[in-house]
Amino acid sequence: MRRGIFLILLAIIALSILFRSLIKISPTSTKILCPSCGSDYVWTPIGTRSENFLWFCIKCHERWIKTYPITIFEEWKLRIPSMLRDLVMDFIKEHHEDARDLFPRHSTWSYRRGTLPNGDKFHEYVCEGWIIRIEYSSLSSRINLLADFSSSRISNYIGIPHRIIWKGYFINGKIREEEYLHAI
Numbered sequence: 001m002r003r004g005i006f007l008i009l010l011a012i013i014a015l016s017i018l019f020r021s022l023i024k025i026s027p028t029s030t031k032i033l034c035p036s037c038g039s040d041y042v043w044t045p046i047g048t049r050s051e052n053f054l055w056f057c058i059k060c061h062e063r064w065i066k067t068y069p070i071t072i073f074e075e076w077k078l079r080i081p082s083m084l085r086d087l088v089m090d091f092i093k094e095h096h097e098d099a100r101d102l103f104p105r106h107s108t109w110s111y112r113r114g115t116l117p118n119g120d121k122f123h124e125y126v127c128e129g130w131i132i133r134i135e136y137s138s139l140s141s142r143i144n145l146l147a148d149f150s151s152s153r154i155s156n157y158i159g160i161p162h163r164i165i166w167k168g169y170f171i172n173g174k175i176r177e178e179e180y181l182h183a184i
């Protein structure tokens with residue numbers, strides 16, 4: 001009889017440990033992360049048969065095959081514009097040393113979405129003189145990217161006026177630069 005109670009207690013303890021570990025796992029499992037480096041800068045060929053099947057890490061170039069549950073995949077899709085914004089800023093920081101001092105000191109971006117004259121949708125982020133625009137094209141799989149910085153947009157800005165225009169696009173998981181201009 002005592003042994004029976006002991007076994008029941010043991011089962012309760014085991015179940016509670018299992019339950020706690022499941023709770024711990026659940027928050028991270030809602031994000032699609034690179035299995036190699038853990039980055040959430042990941043890409044899948046959207047609109048093709050390999051969508052949500054072939055995956056690619058933008059940071060470490062790892063490739064893997066996985067089909068994520070639809071809710072997780074849809075959540076990832078919603079994060080694409082903010083991911084592209086961060087990728088543009090990372091690209092500029094990496095390739096244009098002269099722009100680094102003008103980077104926002106915090107990362108609180110205001111956001112708006114809109115429609116271009118040709119009907120294509122865009123997402124726009126604004127922070128400390130920077131405007132990052134992500135333009136989806138209905139005609140091609142490339143996503144046009146624009147970064148525009150003007151010190152004149154910063155209230156109480158003291159110093160030499162700066163203007164930066166960076167143009168590029170995103171295709172097949174890669175950022176490409178087309179134009180960079182830094183006027184002082």
Ligand SMILES: [Zn+2]
Nearest residue numbers: 034037057060
């Ligand atoms: Zn990676």
